[in-house]
Amino acid sequence: MPSPTLPITSIPSRQSHTDTTQSSSPCGEIHVIVGPMFAGKTTTLLRRIQAESNNGRTAAVIKSSKDTRYGLDSIVTHDGMKLPCWPLANLSSFRQKIGTDAYDQLDVIGIDEAQFFEDLYDFCCEAADHDGKTVIVAGLDGDYLRRSFGSVLDIIPLANSVMKLTARCELCGKRALFTLRKTDETQTELIGGADVYMPVCRQHYVSGQVVIETARSVLESKKLQCGSCT
Ligand SMILES: Nc1ncnc2c1ncn2[C@@H]1O[C@H](COP(=O)(O)OP(=O)(O)O)[C@@H](O)[C@H]1O
Numbered sequence: 001m002p003s004p005t006l007p008i009t010s011i012p013s014r015q016s017h018t019d020t021t022q023s024s025s026p027c028g029e030i031h032v033i034v035g036p037m038f039a040g041k042t043t044t045l046l047r048r049i050q051a052e053s054n055n056g057r058t059a060a061v062i063k064s065s066k067d068t069r070y071g072l073d074s075i076v077t078h079d080g081m082k083l084p085c086w087p088l089a090n091l092s093s094f095r096q097k098i099g100t101d102a103y104d105q106l107d108v109i110g111i112d113e114a115q116f117f118e119d120l121y122d123f124c125c126e127a128a129d130h131d132g133k134t135v136i137v138a139g140l141d142g143d144y145l146r147r148s149f150g151s152v153l154d155i156i157p158l159a160n161s162v163m164k165l166t167a168r169c170e171l172c173g174k175r176a177l178f179t180l181r182k183t184d185e186t187q188t189e190l191i192g193g194a195d196v197y198m199p200v201c202r203q204h205y206v207s208g209q210v211v212i213e214t215a216r217s218v219l220e221s222k223k224l225q226c227g228s229c230t
């Protein structure tokens with residue numbers, strides 16, 4: 001498998017780096033990108049990684065191995081932009097997977113689908129505070145019920161910057177803040193794309209949830225009725 005570390009050819013010293021958009025610091029940095037599905041979180045992450053790489057910094061991207069939508073070795077946006085990545089079950093395995101030397105030479109670590117990593121907080125602390133890395137994290141702030149998702153919100157106090165992106169409501173075109181699940185599955189983690197989820201504004205989230213809840217209880221009562229028929 002080709003190493004998903006960019007750029008492969010040059011490994012500049014971290015001290016010589018000058019970044020015009022963010023203040024340089026001997027310590028690392030943490031930048032967090034959140035929002036509903038289809039808001040452009042992965043696109044923003046990949047663009048930032050690409051920009052860092054174009055500036056001569058060495059970068060690697062990690063995604064959760066739970067997300068098997070487009071194969072394991074690539075991060076792919078909803079509109080097809082693609083970058084090689086490290087698919088991992090947990091972030092603590094990253095240093096060992098990439099190798100200590102390669103880890104030490106990394107300037108920038110991107111993390112996509114951050115909501116699926118239980119050890120997000122500890123990894124970000126270690127990477128930024130102790131190892132001097134710039135960590136760029138993209139993930140869902142809320143699940144389909146608008147509850148805090150995984151540890152994404154826990155790292156806000158650690159962050160240099162937080163960006164909340166919005167999508168377009170699929171029903172009216174207004175700013176979409178939330179992700180509506182279209183199916184009747186109720187587990188928190190359910191991998192899927194536009195087949196299962198849609199971005200919606202506040203108004204259509206509320207009305208959509210009512211429709212889905214009503215449909216679910218009608219189906220439940222039908223099931224109960226059928227059960228008592230036999
Ligand atoms: N309802 C939708 N269904 C499928 N693709 C969408 C939808 N809304 C927006 N998109 C596309 O998805 C892109 C964003 O993809 P991506 O960066 O993967 O988003 P995120 O990581 O936030 O889910 C948008 O630029 C747009 O082209």
Ligand SMILES: Cc1cn([C@H]2C[C@H](O)[C@@H](COP(=O)(O)O)O2)c(=O)[nH]c1=O
Pocket residue numbers: 036037038041042067113139140142143144145179188189190191192193197
């Ligand atoms: C809302 C919600 C989403 N998921 C899953 C669905 C996708 O596989 C990812 C989000 O991907 P994206 O890059 O942000 O488009 O998360 C989930 O498991 N549970 C949810 O409630």
